[in-house]
Amino acid sequence: MNFKKEKPQDAPRSKRQTFWERIWASTIVLYTFAATFVVWKTLGKYGVNPIGFFIVDLITSWFYGLSTARLAVSVYKKRMREIQKWGFYSAFNFLIPDIYILGFARHVPRDTYYIFFAVVGVLAAFSIAGVVQQIRTYNAEHREENE
Numbered sequence: 001m002n003f004k005k006e007k008p009q010d011a012p013r014s015k016r017q018t019f020w021e022r023i024w025a026s027t028i029v030l031y032t033f034a035a036t037f038v039v040w041k042t043l044g045k046y047g048v049n050p051i052g053f054f055i056v057d058l059i060t061s062w063f064y065g066l067s068t069a070r071l072a073v074s075v076y077k078k079r080m081r082e083i084q085k086w087g088f089y090s091a092f093n094f095l096i097p098d099i100y101i102l103g104f105a106r107h108v109p110r111d112t113y114y115i116f117f118a119v120v121g122v123l124a125a126f127s128i129a130g131v132v133q134q135i136r137t138y139n140a141e142h143r144e145e146n147e
Helices: 015-046 050-076 080-104 110-146
Strands: none
Touching: 015 050, 015 080, 015 110, 050 080, 050 110, 080 110
16 A cells, blocks of 8 residues: 555545534444443443443544544545544544443453453444445545546
8 A cells, every 4th residue: 555644734624524524423422322321221230320431432432433534534545644643543532431431340240341342342343344334435435526
């Protein structure tokens, strides 16, 4: 792959790109409600405060959504510096709610940890698949525009 060495400020986002970034981020924020319900029902009895989790997840999910959308565009445009930046932000915001859970959970049965890590693994796989799909969609849209 031939990666361009451009500075992030050299790559302004179009209105269309900004619109889709916000749609993607909003979808991820909606997922926060379902995740909070699951945390409340399964981990609330082990010391995890579902309101605290909701606040942490709500904040990080918006940034996670924006950073994964920007990561997809950066991969498509082969901008290594931006890939590293948005990849780090994506991973960081993906993990913060899980770190919150691990930090506040008390006396959790071992099997619950296994399930927790399995769910995190599956969600990470879906996240990667989502970024790949964003790259494909972006690629298809720009192919149509150039024809």
